[in-house]
């Protein structure tokens with residue numbers, strides 16, 4: 001009776017969370033982060049346990065064959081969902097159908113040649129191998145592709161270790177005690193289903209937590225970057241400056257405003273689309289010439305800001321000249337195919353500053369220098385009057 005109740009609750013958990021995963025996946029436009037596959041995994045496992053409740057004792061039956069296929073396919077579905085979560089485009093239906101077909105044939109062969117015990121031992125053994133593979137993937141992931149989710153990966157590894165050990169114990173018990181070891185009301189099966197219920201309760205909220213983390217990170221990145229050039233926007237720049245100046249004792253930083261000369265003419269002659277392309281090429285030129293760690297931002301329109309961090313004046317002068325020359329070399333295919341567009345930029349450089357709060361003042365200083373550079377004929381680097 002107790003086991004039946006536990007198993008019933010387990011089915012309810014699995015099916016409810018399956019619906020929840022499905023609902024979440026419908027709200028995630030485009031990138032579903034594997035949620036729809038987790039829903040499928042939960043559905044399959046839920047159905048497997050429903051069949052177990054209906055089927056009764058672990059004897060040979062077609063229902064039992066289907067039950068075993070679903071039980072093995074569910075963790076494989078979770079694995080495929082995890083691959084999708086980590087942005088690896090993975091087919092789901094075909095691998096699962098192939099697994100179902102192969103495992104059906106293998107089950108029938110084992111049943112015919114070795115009997116029912118061997119078929120149940122096969123499922124427990126296959127689950128052990130599958131869970132072992134998952135644990136290894138999680139441990140490797142915590143040090144490589146999922147470093148930012150290290151704690152979560154380790155928690156998943158510990159939880160899955162439990163079910164791996166229980167399956168290994170089940171495998172041994174079948175070998176030693178035969179099919180009687182699978183009596184639904186035995187102490188071992190009770191522990192097994194209680195642990196499964198625990199996993200079915202704990203793992204889905206963990207998966208939802210991972211999706212929430214990924215979503216908030218994506219939102220933060222979107223809010224901090226310019227969609228056209230993928231450079232930082234003003235907000236992203238201020239945040240990065242605050243992090244930089246609060247983290248350690250820092251050397252001076254300089255503001256460089258880079259403004260494309262006569263950009264309006266490019267737009268007017270070649271159209272807005274080509275103008276956008278010029279902006280992207282200039283952004284690439286700035287990225288290629290900046291030193292590692294410098295902050296590059298598109299302030300708006302055709303105006304970029306580079307913050308040279310931990311710099312001294314001579315180095316900043318060289319950097320500004322390098323950037324000016326790199327922009328001179330930019331070539332963008334024009335509206336007329338035979339014609340390529342070139343552009344120049346004027347760069348205004350501020351005196352040095354050492355706090356994030358001072359940024360606006362020094363931006364104004366660099367802007368005044370930029371204005372003088374434009375007045376003096378453009379395509380040049382101009383320093384602030386009060387240099388640091």
Ligand SMILES: Nc1nc2c(ncn2[C@@H]2O[C@H](COP(=O)(O)OP(=O)(O)OP(=O)(O)O)[C@@H](O)[C@H]2O)c(=O)[nH]1
Pocket residue numbers: 259260261262263264265267271272273274275276279300301302374378
């Ligand atoms: N293609 C494109 N054009 C933009 C964008 N944002 C602003 N602009 C255009 O950039 C041009 C800026 O022109 P101005 O401020 O007069 O400056 P300029 O023509 O570069 O002249 P100087 O700065 O004085 O050398 C305007 O025509 C804006 O419409 C954008 O995102 N894409």
